[in-house]
Amino acid sequence: MAKHQTPLLDQLETGPWPSFVSDIKQEAAHRAANPDGVDYQVPVDCPDDLLGVLELSFKDKETHWKHGGIVGVFGYGGGVIGRYCDQPEMFPGVAHFHTVRLAQPSGKYYTADYLRGIMDIWDMRGSGLTNMHGSTGDIVLLGTTTPQLEEIFFDVTHKMNTDLGGSGGNLRTPADCLGQSRCEFACYDTQDLCHTLTNDYQDELHRPAFPYKFKFKFDGCPNGCVASIARSDFSVIGTWKDDIRIDQDRVKAYVAGEFKPGGGSHSGRDWGKFDIVKEVVDRCPTGCMSYDGAKLSIDNANCTRCMHCINTMPAAVKIGLETGTSILLGAKAPILDGAQMSSLLVPFVVVEKPYDEIKEVIENIWDWWMEEGKNRERVGETMKRLSFQKLLEVTNIKAMPQHVKEPRSNPYIFFKEEEVPGGFAHDEAGYRQRHMR
Numbered sequence: 001m002a003k004h005q006t007p008l009l010d011q012l013e014t015g016p017w018p019s020f021v022s023d024i025k026q027e028a029a030h031r032a033a034n035p036d037g038v039d040y041q042v043p044v045d046c047p048d049d050l051l052g053v054l055e056l057s058f059k060d061k062e063t064h065w066k067h068g069g070i071v072g073v074f075g076y077g078g079g080v081i082g083r084y085c086d087q088p089e090m091f092p093g094v095a096h097f098h099t100v101r102l103a104q105p106s107g108k109y110y111t112a113d114y115l116r117g118i119m120d121i122w123d124m125r126g127s128g129l130t131n132m133h134g135s136t137g138d139i140v141l142l143g144t145t146t147p148q149l150e151e152i153f154f155d156v157t158h159k160m161n162t163d164l165g166g167s168g169g170n171l172r173t174p175a176d177c178l179g180q181s182r183c184e185f186a187c188y189d190t191q192d193l194c195h196t197l198t199n200d201y202q203d204e205l206h207r208p209a210f211p212y213k214f215k216f217k218f219d220g221c222p223n224g225c226v227a228s229i230a231r232s233d234f235s236v237i238g239t240w241k242d243d244i245r246i247d248q249d250r251v252k253a254y255v256a257g258e259f260k261p262g263g264g265s266h267s268g269r270d271w272g273k274f275d276i277v278k279e280v281v282d283r284c285p286t287g288c289m290s291y292d293g294a295k296l297s298i299d300n301a302n303c304t305r306c307m308h309c310i311n312t313m314p315a316a317v318k319i320g321l322e323t324g325t326s327i328l329l330g331a332k333a334p335i336l337d338g339a340q341m342s343s344l345l346v347p348f349v350v351v352e353k354p355y356d357e358i359k360e361v362i363e364n365i366w367d368w369w370m371e372e373g374k375n376r377e378r379v380g381e382t383m384k385r386l387s388f389q390k391l392l393e394v395t396n397i398k399a400m401p402q403h404v405k406e407p408r409s410n411p412y413i414f415f416k417e418e419e420v421p422g423g424f425a426h427d428e429a430g431y432r433q434r435h436m437r
């Protein structure tokens with residue numbers, strides 16, 4: 001018997017999509033039955049009260065969580081998002097409802113054993129509810145009490161060899177696309193780079209030392225499966241610099257209809273017979289491809305590596321062999337001064353262990369932003385305020401045409417004094433000898 005009436009939420013149990021309401025009810029029933037005899041450390045009816053407070057919010061059309069919440073574990077300045085219900089008497093099971101961010105493995109591959117181990121800890125010390133995963137990447141353990149935080153931290157570190165994720169003005173949990181583990185487009189090992197940098201910068205992740213949050217994300221190619229260009233301050237996006245590899249026999253097989261375009265991704269609708277000219281050659285953004293009826297050619301010097309031809313004919317057209325990555329900087333959501341996607345900073349760098357070249361770029365940016373960034377100013381905003389030119393100076397990168405989509409149209413151009421013959425010191429008296437008042 002459910003603890004609270006939830007007529008509005010009950011409607012969300014209908015329809016084909018997996019219902020979070022049905023799942024939470026199932027967990028509530030499981031805790032009530034407690035078939036494994038778990039010694040629950042937070043209220044058994046925590047999931048019931050979560051449904052209760054959510055139903056109330058559906059009715060009132062407003063949230064019932066109090067403002068903020070500062071909790072955590074000793075040694076770290078982040079990792080746990082504290083939260084308290086504003087109706088604790090009505091819903092004592094969620095009076096405390098803190099969220100614990102756990103570091104996830106790159107690419108989010110798991111074994112059942114590992115997940116069972118985490119869930120055994122969470123069953124006993126938490127609500128039994130999770131988010132798999134948070135948008136940044138973390139395993140999110142949703143809902144526990146303050147006294148359980150150190151217990152959970154002890155258990156996940158000692159039993160599961162797993163650390164917390166990040167929160168606050170620091171490096172957040174890095175995330176990556178699954179990369180070379182199962183994608184033939186991957187231009188570098190996103191998982192290894194993500195994992196290595198996460199380990200290398202543990203201090204920056206656990207103890208906030210930055211003006212504001214800072215995120216890394218790693219895409220293996222410009223398709224952007226982890227959306228690094230939009231969702232990370234420091235976006236690493238794989239590419240290549242030699243020629244696209246073309247298998248002409250397989251191109252013919254696509255034209256003959258033996259291979260499905262796009263790996264069959266449009267097979268749900270009849271788009272007619274594959275037309276290589278219409279669907280590939282004419283769609284190329286730079287118009288650098290041609291097909292003479294038998295042979296596909298690419299003028300690689302004019303290819304921007306957009307991925308379209310490779311995405312459309314993955315069996316016949318492949319990324320080059322001289323692979324590496326681009327680095328872009330500054331993506332952020334709208335607050336304060338408007339949304340930004342990352343801007344190209346390093347067009348190409350080879351990705352090689354131990355990743356010193358990439359780390360040098362990161363650390364140069366941090367050295368600058370940690371000193372110059374204003375309180376709660378994302379690096380994208382620091383770039384706007386202090387200029388892209390300044391970013392190039394602090395990272396020792398020479399300005400090049402690839403740094404801009406278009407040159408400036410306004411003439412408010414700053415020159416450095418040393419660039420101007422005679423400097424900026426003005427000789428008023430000398431000027432007046434030639435130009436009378």
Ligand code: HEM
């Ligand atoms: C033969 C007459 C004039 C000539 C040849 C002249 C020429 C100029 C020039 C070459 C500039 C600089 C443009 C630049 O920096 O890009 C300028 C700016 C300016 N002139 Fe004149 N001007 C004349 C008359 C006037 C008069 C009569 C006024 C006002 C009553 C005036 C007001 C200004 C102002 C306000 C500026 C802008 C200053 C600034 O933006 O820093 N000018 N003028």
Ligand code: HEM
């Ligand atoms: C209390 C009176 C005034 C105030 C507070 C004021 C304020 C300003 C300010 C803040 C600027 C911008 C400066 C910059 O961008 O660096 C400016 C520019 C300018 N003001 Fe005024 N101003 C006043 C009166 C006047 C008057 C009476 C005139 C002309 C008769 C005038 C003509 C100009 C001009 C031509 C510019 C330059 C515009 C440009 O460079 O595009 N101002 N003023």
Ligand code: SF4
Binds near residue numbers: 221222
């Ligand atoms: S971003 Fe590219 S390399 Fe990574 S999974 Fe997506 S398509 Fe593959």
Ligand code: SF4
Binds near residue numbers: 287307
């Ligand atoms: S990757 Fe894009 S730009 Fe390059 S040849 Fe293919 S379609 Fe054209």
